[in-house]
Amino acid sequence: MSLVRVQNFSISLDGFGTGDGQSLDAPFGHAGERLHEWMFATRWGHELLGRPGGTGGIDDAFARLFSVGIGAEIMGSGKFGPPGWHSDPDWHGPWGPNPPFHTPVFVLTHHSRPSLEMDGGTTFHFLDAPPAEALEAARAAAGGLDVRIGGGPSMLRDFLAAGLVDHLHVVVVPILLGRGVRLWDGLEDFDRNYTIETMVSPTGVTHLTFTRTGADG
C-alpha cells in the first residue's frame, strides 16, 4: 500500500521547523544549519556531500529512510526557494543541477510554470492545489511507492490537520529558536490517532515516530 510519509522533519525544542528571516543565503532563517547538523553528521549526510566518515547509529538509520520506498515528494513553495523565487523564470531550486530527490516533486505554489526536468531523475511539477488534490497527483506519479511530504512547517501542518499523513518522523533538536514557524500549531489531539514512539540518540536529538492507528494505518 502506498503510504504518505514524513521523514527527518527537524524542529527545535520550542517547536519551530524553520527560523525567522528566511532568504537565499539562509533558507532556515536565523536557525542556520542548527536544525540539521544531526543529519549532516551521519554517514548518509557525508555521502550526500561526497565525504567519507560520519556517524552510523540511530541518526543514520533514520536519515536513510528519506528515500527508501519513496516515489514522489510534495513540498511547499518556501522550500523550493526564498520569497520571490517565482518572479525569476530561471530559478531551478537551491539544490543545483542534481537535486537529492530523484523522483517527481510537486511544488505547491499559486504561480504555475512548466515542469522542470533535472539531472538524476528529479522532475519539478508546479501545482496550485489543496493538500488532498496535490496528494492525488503525487500518488499517480509515485508508481505505487510512498509519497513524502517534504515541508516546510506550514504546508506540513496543513497535511497533518487534513489527516493525510500515515507515518510522521520528527526530530527534536535541543535548541530554543524563540521565533520562526511552528510545526504543531492548531493540531490539538492530533496524537490520538497515532502510536507514538520516542527514541533519544547519543548525539542529543530525539526521534519521534507517529504511526497511524486508524483502520487505514
Added chain:
Amino acid sequence: MSLVRVQNFSISLDGFGTGDGQSLDAPFGHAGERLHEWMFATRWGHELLGRPGGTGGIDDAFARLFSVGIGAEIMGSGKFGPPGWHSDPDWHGPWGPNPPFHTPVFVLTHHSRPSLEMDGGTTFHFLDAPPAEALEAARAAAGGLDVRIGGGPSMLRDFLAAGLVDHLHVVVVPILLGRGVRLWDGLEDFDRNYTIETMVSPTGVTHLTFTRTGADG
C-alpha cells in the same frame, strides 16, 4: 551551595505547561490530568495518595527529586488557586490541610495577605515581588537548602528568562494540547548556557535536564 531548581515540570509535545480554561475543578484546564499521569503512576505518586504499587523506574526516580534537598518553594498565583481566589479570605490552596510541600512556600501575588501555616510544615507566604527579590526571600527561608521554582509556566518562564535557574527538569508528554500557556515562549538561545540531557522513559514521556554550565553552575 543552594541551587535554584525546577522538578517534574510537565509540558505537552507542543509546549504547553497548562491547558486552556483553568478553574477550581480543572486546575490545568482542558489538559485535565494528562500532563501528570506519568507522575501519579509512579510509586512516589501512589505513596502521595496512600496507595500501594506504582512504577519504579526512571519516572519514579525523577519524581522523588521533587522534595530532595529542597528548603523552600516559589509558586505563581495561578498555582495557589483558580482565578479569583484572592477575593476569598478562607482560600487555603487546593491541597487540603496538609499540602505536599512541607517547607515555606512563597506565593507571588499582587494581593497580599497574612502568612498561612498549614499542617506538615508548609507555610504559605504571599509576596508581591519580581523574580530576583522573591528568590532572595525564599533563599533566606530555605536554611541553606535548594529553592524550587514551582510554576505555573508563566512565572517559570520569568525565572528562566532572568537567568535565575540552575537546574531545570522538564517532562515532555507526547500529547498535543493545541492551546494553553506555553513554557518556552521568548527564551531564544536559553539552551546555550546549559548542558542538556535527554532520557526517554518506557512509559513514553521524555525527561530533559538542563544543568547550568556557567561559572556559578
